[in-house]
Amino acid sequence: MKYKNSLNIIKIAETLMPGGVNSPVRAFKSVDLSPVVIKKAKGSKIYDIDGNEYIDYVMSYGPMLLGHSDERVIKAIKDSAEDGFSFGATTEREVELAGLINKHFPSIEMVRLVNSGTEAVMSAIRLARGFTKRDKIIKFEGCYHGHSDSMLVKAGSGALTTSVPSSAGITESLSKDTLVAVYNDVESIKDLFLNHKGEIAAVIIEPVAANMGVVLPKEGFLKGLADLCRENGSLIIFDEVITGFRVSIGGAQGFFNLKPDITCLGKIIGGGLPIGAFGGRRDVMEYLSPLGPVYQAGTLSGNPICVAAGIATIKAIEEDNAISKANEAANYLLKNLKDELKDFKDKIAINNISSLLTIFFKKGRVNNFEDVMKSDTELFKKFFGIALNDGLFTAPSQYEAMFLSSRHTKADLDKTVFVIKKAIKEVIG
Numbered sequence: 083m084k085y086k087n088s089l090n091i092i093k094i095a096e097t098l099m100p101g102g103v104n105s106p107v108r109a110f111k112s113v114d115l116s117p118v119v120i121k122k123a124k125g126s127k128i129y130d131i132d133g134n135e136y137i138d139y140v141m142s143y144g145p146m147l148l149g150h151s152d153e154r155v156i157k158a159i160k161d162s163a164e165d166g167f168s169f170g171a172t173t174e175r176e177v178e179l180a181g182l183i184n185k186h187f188p189s190i191e192m193v194r195l196v197n198s199g200t201e202a203v204m205s206a207i208r209l210a211r212g213f214t215k216r217d218k219i220i221k222f223e224g225c226y227h228g229h230s231d232s233m234l235v236k237a238g239s240g241a242l243t244t245s246v247p248s249s250a251g252i253t254e255s256l257s258k259d260t261l262v263a264v265y266n267d268v269e270s271i272k273d274l275f276l277n278h279k280g281e282i283a284a285v286i287i288e289p290v291a292a293n294m295g296v297v298l299p300k301e302g303f304l305k306g307l308a309d310l311c312r313e314n315g316s317l318i319i320f321d322e323v324i325t326g327f328r329v330s331i332g333g334a335q336g337f338f339n340l341k342p343d344i345t346c347l348g349k350i351i352g353g354g355l356p357i358g359a360f361g362g363r364r365d366v367m368e369y370l371s372p373l374g375p376v377y378q379a380g381t382l383s384g385n386p387i388c389v390a391a392g393i394a395t396i397k398a399i400e401e402d403n404a405i406s407k408a409n410e411a412a413n414y415l416l417k418n419l420k421d422e423l424k425d426f427k428d429k430i431a432i433n434n435i436s437s438l439l440t441i442f443f444k445k446g447r448v449n450n451f452e453d454v455m456k457s458d459t460e461l462f463k464k465f466f467g468i469a470l471n472d473g474l475f476t477a478p479s480q481y482e483a484m485f486l487s488s489r490h491t492k493a494d495l496d497k498t499v500f501v502i503k504k505a506i507k508e509v510i511g
């Protein structure tokens with residue numbers, strides 16, 4: 083049996099860990115399958131414990147822009163480990179990573195390293211509230227900013243002015259301080275600013291949304307948003323945990339030539355090891371302890387091994403022109419998918435920017451969460467199972483991106499197009 087070992091391990095895992103996983107999407111719940119258990123990965127390929135090989139488009143949900151197990155990053159991790167694992171004191175490597183972040187993100191005049199994207203966002207929000215002395219935050223429906231309490235909020239049914247927790251365990255009083263707007267709709271934000279004059283500390287956004295599938299900002303949307311924030315004395319926070327060092331080496335802000343007040347980073351800046359960062363305007367960052375009144379700390383923050391992996395990753399990206407390579411792979415994939423899927427163009431929509439791509443099982447354009455939710459998840463479910471069985475490891479959810487890396491080869495992409503076409507033919511007919 084093709085998945086025998088995986089099935090056995092998952093059975094045990096389910097008795098020891100909720101859902102058998104340490105992060106919910108890994109449980110394959112939305113596709114009604116038992117997950118494959120991973121043994122190892124190299125370059126564009128990932129292998130399960132039954133020895134099945136897949137072309138990987140999950141890429142750890144973003145960090146592996148260089149492909150898996152890059153030799154330079156392995157060496158950096160080994161070398162750093164030889165020097166010790168954690169000190170509770172500053173190291174030269176942290177300063178080097180801060181310098182690299184500042185070099186590519188000029189808006190990040192000062193930075194603080196943390197351990198995850200969630201932590202970066204949580205701390206950025208506290209900082210924005212402390213700096214502006216205001217309580218309310220605006221986020222966008224369909225954007226994901228990690229799992230801190232303030233961010234697990236969705237629009238209430240009916241009016242956009244009410245928001246409700248999107249998870250149990252979040253107090254209503256906290257959720258009331260997070261307002262929810264519609265992606266690509268400047269008017270929806272104008273309304274919120276009008277109804278909450280002088281109360282909005284910050285607007286947080288994924289400048290390219292990649293957690294409801296890939297949804298691109300319309301021309302002028304981000305600029306309009308930034309202008310509104312400035313007019314209202316609110317900070318604008320770009321959550322570039324996915325887009326940073328991917329959409330361009332300077333992230334989405336480099337791509338669109340915009341300068342947020344605060345930026346959150348994660349994923350690629352740790353090259354696959356746990357890390358996060360938030361940074362921005364010097365006057366804002368100086369509000370952070372020990373300089374200012376906003377408290378934030380971490381025993382393992384700036385961990386030398388994670389930082390070493392991040393430095394090696396960023397240097398390898400520079401050296402290899404890895405972003406262009408990943409973009410070329412995505413362009414090739416997109417072009418060939420469009421050619422091969424012509425017959426289905428009224429049944430699917432493909433959104434793409436740089437090395438991020440989503441195939442939606444939905445007709446017409448996908449510009450916001452409401453559009454995304456019109457996707458046919460039953461079709462996706464069948465599609466996913468066929469693609470997995472034929473050797474493609476994609477996210478087990480319609481609402482995720484395919485992540486390309488600099489290591490996806492033409493042969494990988496040709497096989498991918500073949501498998502996707504076969505699967506779509508089977509499910510749509």
Ligand SMILES: *Cc1c(COP(=O)(O)O)cnc(C)c1O
Pocket residue numbers: 197198199200201203226227228229288293321322323324348349357358
């Ligand atoms: C992944 C992600 C996060 C959360 O990062 P974690 O490291 O998983 O906590 C936050 N924001 C965005 C845009 C993300 O994609």
